[in-house]
Amino acid sequence: MSKPRPRILAHRGASGHRLENSLAAFREARRLGADGVELDVHATHDGALIVHHDPELADLGPISSLAAEQVRQVRLSNGEQIPELAAALEVLSGMEVWVELKSLPASADERLMAAIDQSPTPSFCAVHSFDHRIIARLGARWPALSRGILSASYPIDPLAPLVAAGANTLWQEWHLIDAQLVTGLHRMGAKLIAWTVDDSATARGLAELGVDALCGNFPERLG
Numbered sequence: 001m002s003k004p005r006p007r008i009l010a011h012r013g014a015s016g017h018r019l020e021n022s023l024a025a026f027r028e029a030r031r032l033g034a035d036g037v038e039l040d041v042h043a044t045h046d047g048a049l050i051v052h053h054d055p056e057l058a059d060l061g062p063i064s065s066l067a068a069e070q071v072r073q074v075r076l077s078n079g080e081q082i083p084e085l086a087a088a089l090e091v092l093s094g095m096e097v098w099v100e101l102k103s104l105p106a107s108a109d110e111r112l113m114a115a116i117d118q119s120p121t122p123s124f125c126a127v128h129s130f131d132h133r134i135i136a137r138l139g140a141r142w143p144a145l146s147r148g149i150l151s152a153s154y155p156i157d158p159l160a161p162l163v164a165a166g167a168n169t170l171w172q173e174w175h176l177i178d179a180q181l182v183t184g185l186h187r188m189g190a191k192l193i194a195w196t197v198d199d200s201a202t203a204r205g206l207a208e209l210g211v212d213a214l215c216g217n218f219p220e221r222l223g
Helices: 023-031 068-072 085-091 106-117 132-141 159-165 179-187 200-209
Strands: 007-011 036-043 049-051 096-101 125-129 146-151 169-173 191-195 213-216
Touching (some): 007 023, 023 036, 023 085, 096 106, 125 169, 132 159, 146 191, 159 169, 179 191
Parallel strands (some): 007 213, 169 191
């Protein structure tokens, strides 16, 4: 029996074609037929949720020390504003969205959930992080929220970090994925997303292993 086609997630939008984490990159991901998008979020000092990969803005410093209004004055190299999460979710209506929480103080939890709940398709939204403590904290308050953890290692017991964080999806760096990992996670009802995949041959090999989704900068190469 053939395995289901993995879902295609555009890494920071279609960042191989447009500026990463920009509204242009998100629109391009839709145009190229991606099933969803992965994007990065930091919280400002006053709780705004900013879509940006790096923790700092050039000439301004750490996002966590800035006010939202300061960030709104910044223009990206493509001329756009740095998007806030609510604006990104509006553009991505109807697409699967994985919000990578680069950092999130507990004081911003309610703001995050409000952005998701008020988005056009909240059931399509999920969160994941390298900081598994954030995922555990959010899950304790909002158990219906879809949650994943990021990994760049191969634990002896791959399911243990998922259980500890209360998540059901493992985001694994693609070169650490093998048949044993896929089978073990699926047997326990967990899902596996491979990142960051940028060539067709690798995508085909991972699809044959049965991963649930592929995340890459060039979504058109992953189908």
